[in-house]
Amino acid sequence: MAGVRQPPAMLCCMPGVAFVPALLVSWSSAAFIISYVIAVLAGHVEPLVPYISDTGTKPPESGIFGFMINISALLAVITMYIRYLLIEKQNESSHFVRSSCNVFSLCIGFMGCIGMGIVATFQELAVPSVHDIGALVAFGSGVVYITLQSIISYKSCPQWNTYFVCHIRMAISVISCIAFIPMIVFASQISMTKIDWTPDEKDYTYHFLSAICEWTVAFGFIFFFLTFIRDFQGYKMPKIPMCEV
Numbered sequence: 584m585a586g587v588r589q590p591p592a593m594l595c596c597m598p599g600v601a602f603v604p605a606l607l608v609s610w611s612s613a614a615f616i617i618s619y620v621i622a623v624l625a626g627h628v629e630p631l632v633p634y635i636s637d638t639g640t641k642p643p644e645s646g647i648f649g650f651m652i653n654i655s656a657l658l659a660v661i662t663m664y665i666r667y668l669l670i671e672k673q674n675e676s677s678h679f680v681r682s683s684c685n686v687f688s689l690c691i692g693f694m695g696c697i698g699m700g701i702v703a704t705f706q707e708l709a710v711p712s713v714h715d716i717g718a719l720v721a722f723g724s725g726v727v728y729i730t731l732q733s734i735i736s737y738k739s740c741p742q743w744n745t746y747f748v749c750h751i752r753m754a755i756s757v758i759s760c761i762a763f764i765p766m767i768v769f770a771s772q773i774s775m776t777k778i779d780w781t782p783d784e785k786d787y788t789y790h791f792l793s794a795i796c797e798w799t800v801a802f803g804f805i806f807f808f809l810t811f812i813r814d815f816q817g818y819k820m821p822k823i824p825m826c827e828v
Contacts, residue, residue: 599818600665604811607658611805614651618644628778632794635801636707636714637778645706652703656696662808663692663728669818670735679738688731695724711776719767722800726763729807730756744814752810759803766796 615635621644622628628637639648667689674680701717733752736744770793773786780790 599816601812601815603658603665604662604808604815607655607662608805608809610651610658611655614648614655615801617651618648621647629780632791632798633778633780634707634790634794635797636702636718639703640707640778649703653700656699656703659699659808660693660696662811663689663696665815665818666732666811669814670739672818673739673743677739677742679743680735684731684735688728688735691724691731692728695721695728698722698724707778708776722763722766722797725804726756726759726800729759729804732807748810748813752807755803755807755810759800759807762796762799762803766793766800769793769796 615638618635618638619628619633622633622638622641623630625641625644627641627644639645639652667685670680670685671682674682674685698717698719698721702714702721705713705717707714729752733749733756736749736752740746740749769789772789773793775786780787
């Protein structure tokens with residue numbers, strides 16, 4: 584109608600708070616890809632499956648990696664909290680899951696975000712022990728979080744989720760869990776800390792296999808949060824009441 588201002592097309596495509604997981608997925612994917620491209624072009628890593636952290640260790644990619652991963656951690660916190668509120672709201676009428684389980688899942692997710700912040704802040708070559716602990720917390724907590732969310736999704740069927748979406752989430756969770764274990768096992772067999780690996784070096788096979796598993800788990804998280812977009816389309820954040828003077 585004339586005189587009525589129409590909302591932007593992008594906002595029409597993402598009602599509710601669906602833009603939050605969409606932004607998380609887009610930003611995190613860009614963080615991995617941009618850091619990888621810069622690190623390869625600068626000759627800091629070999630192009631064949633480096634560790635994710637290897638692509639953000641030396642400048643200039645280290646600054647980009649640290650900044651973007653910290654933003655990703657913040658976006659993940661916001662996404663997980665909205666997911667928590669959404670489940671609480673749905674649970675008021677359906678009572679499909681205990682509130683304590685929802686809180687526990689949120690806490691585990693927040694631990695993973697803290698691990699992401701540690702990975703982004705403490706460089707792999709500068710403080711390897713702290714970096715490794717952060718990575719273990721990030722990936723371990725992340726795997727537990729998406730597994731719990733998959734179980735909660737099944738409990739909310741068929742009223743709040745379709746079985747197809749639940750199967751997708753559980754498949755991603757299973758693949759991530761399977762990849763997480765050899766990622767840790769192979770990484771523990773590596774006897775040196777370096778980023779410029781070549782195929783003829785000792786422990787290269789362990790590095791290569793562990794790196795493949797790491798990328799699998801990382802993009803498993805990304806694809807999992809991608810499935811939240813549809814759920815978030817019908818949810819609006821509650822308004823915070825203003826304090827009266």
